[in-house]
Amino acid sequence: QQLQALPKAREHLRAASTTLGEQLRALDREIAALARREPAAARLQKVPGIGPVSAAALIIRLKTSSFSSYDQFVAYAGLDLRVCESGQRRGRRVLSHHGDAELRRLLYLCAQASLRTKGSPFALQYQRERAKGLASTQALCAVARKLAKVAWALVRSGADYDPNRVYLILVLLQLD
Numbered sequence: 001q002q003l004q005a006l007p008k009a010r011e012h013l014r015a016a017s018t019t020l021g022e023q024l025r026a027l028d029r030e031i032a033a034l035a036r037r038e039p040a041a042a043r044l045q046k047v048p049g050i051g052p053v054s055a056a057a058l059i060i061r062l063k064t065s066s067f068s069s070y071d072q073f074v075a076y077a078g079l080d081l082r083v084c085e086s087g088q089r090r091g092r093r094v095l096s097h098h099g100d101a102e103l104r105r106l107l108y109l110c111a112q113a114s115l116r117t118k119g120s121p122f123a124l125q126y127q128r129e130r131a132k133g134l135a136s137t138q139a140l141c142a143v144a145r146k147l148a149k150v151a152w153a154l155v156r157s158g159a160d161y162d163p164n165r166v167y168l169i170l171v172l173l174q175l176d
């Protein structure tokens with residue numbers, strides 16, 4: 001009798017999955033429409049790897065809290081490094097993972113997407129980190145950290161994204 005109910009349950013699950021997928025796509029379209037109306041989101045979307053949903057999430061976090069430096073925003077996202085020592089390991093640096101886990105996940109996914117973008121300055125950073133001996137995940141986290149810094153700088157300064165100034169704008173804003 002339970003085996004006869006299995007095909008019906010499978011069909012209900014399939015229908016629910018289809019409905020949820022449609023709802024998710026509709027929400028993504030709504031978020032993209034709202035992001036188009038926000039000038040800062042349009043600037044963020046010019047950064048390789050940042051799309052409308054990620055830009056909207058970054059704008060919400062950056063505008064609702066006042067971060068006086070990009071280091072505070074990186075720490076808020078949980079992408080800051082801390083030293084992890086034990087009796088056997090000394091000076092090992094790991095992510096703190098304190099902060100907004102969803103934002104950290106979005107920035108990590110943006111870092112992956114930026115590596116697939118042709119001519120991305122973040123791809124060079126990824127290659128440098130890998131050449132230092134970091135694992136792929138660690139190098140992607142370094143790129144995600146850089147993306148968080150760039151997002152903070154673009155929203156704070158109101159400047160447009162310029163791939164040639166990715167490193168320069170952070171230095172100038174930190175001096176303010």
